[in-house]
Amino acid sequence: MKIATWNVNSLKVRLPQLLDWLERAAPHVVCLQETKLEDHAFPVKALQEAGYESVFAGQKTYNGVAILSRTPQSDVSVGIPGFSDDQKRVLASTIAGIRFVCLYVPNGQAVGSDKYAYKLKWLAALAQWLRLELARHPNMALLGDFNIAPEPRDVHDPALWEGHVLFSEPERAAFRDLLALGFKDAFRLFEQPEKSFTWWDYRMMAFRRNHGLRIDHILLSEPLARSCASCSIERELRKLERPSDHAPVIAELKT
Template sequence: MKIVTYNVNGIRARLPRFLEYIEEQKPDVLCLQELKCADESFPAAEVAATGYKAIFHGQKGFNGVAILTRDGEPVLRRMGLPGDPDDTHSRYIEAEVGDLVIASLYLPNGNPVGTEKFAYKLAWMERLREHALALLAEERPVVLAGDWNVVPTDEDVFSPKAMAHDALLQPETRAAYRTILHQGWTDAIRARHPEGAIYTFWDYTAGCWQRDAGFRIDHLLLSPSAADRFLDAGVDKEYRGREKASDHAPTWVTLEG
């Protein structure tokens, strides 16, 4: 089973690239982030024409997450994280997919540091930590997939110095991510590629793609019983280089079953 996380950076703007990816790679499960459209604007007909079934949690112009499945239908478990009933951001969706629990998440960026945006990022990560712990308590195969907006280590970025003041690399951000990881989750990419630069995002500016000045912020975390089924993980990097592509590359894990 191939499970992909893909920040599409506007599903309507990138629809040809998105449909191209589905046709060429045929992932079993596709977790999307940054739909940037309200629910009524989601390209439901185009997705249905591919044979995929979708659940989505949209927001006009910002955020937005979805889970698509090739066989069977995703069964919605929840939209939004618990802990803040007034949270208006569409950043989390969770579903049953066969015997798996799969979440698509879009963690807040948090820039600039020192503002309410950074405080919101850390508060959101605390809510995610609590929910991740509850998911582990179910003792089921769970995949937390998405754009985490966290660069876990200096090895995951082209230049720690150039990014030193970015919210994605702050000690508080990294500590919050490690706290979740150390609950017992497995970082799928690092399970397959324990060392070396593996990037999932390249900014549109300053020739970042051409210079391979990227960083790794798209992660798939596996619960212990999901990690027991781990086969492989990687990044479909070449899709980032296509015309009018997202600034993220699809990132994936394959599991038995």
């Protein structure tokens, strides 16, 4: 089973690229972030014609998450239970016995800002909920844009980014708290090329210079981690005309 995550940064803009990639890569399950579409505008028919069932939670202009699957989805839930939040950032469903959670973690704007405080509060609520979910669903996969680079090797210039949003110690500690629940970073289960990133700013020729961060992740519960055969970044999609600023991450599970 191939599973993938991609922050498309506007599904309306990136739909042709998504459909081409789905045909070529043929993932079984895909989690999308920043769809930026209200639910009535979600391209259900186009994705059905491509062979995918969709569940989604969107809003106008910002945020928005979706899970695409080649097989039926059940037990769909939106948001973090008990955490009041109008932003569409969390979507979960069960597919082929695996609980998939699609995440678009808040950016945080700047260390010390109100949005940064919201991000840390949001991450704490997420961890509390996932602790309960993992007890119910031993086979669980978290996929999404976490807006956190976990380690110095996940940042093109750690000294430059140290203490800044996306790479501050409280954010990295929150990521470690997720791992401590019983998850493994699928990408780090394997030897990987140095300077492997998933996001590059549109400005300052960041992609051409490979000035990026690895902030898009697939985290697997212990049973799924043992079945993971590979994990890679689909960097080529960042080279397309009018690309998302993120590249997909794809993992293969032996099921």
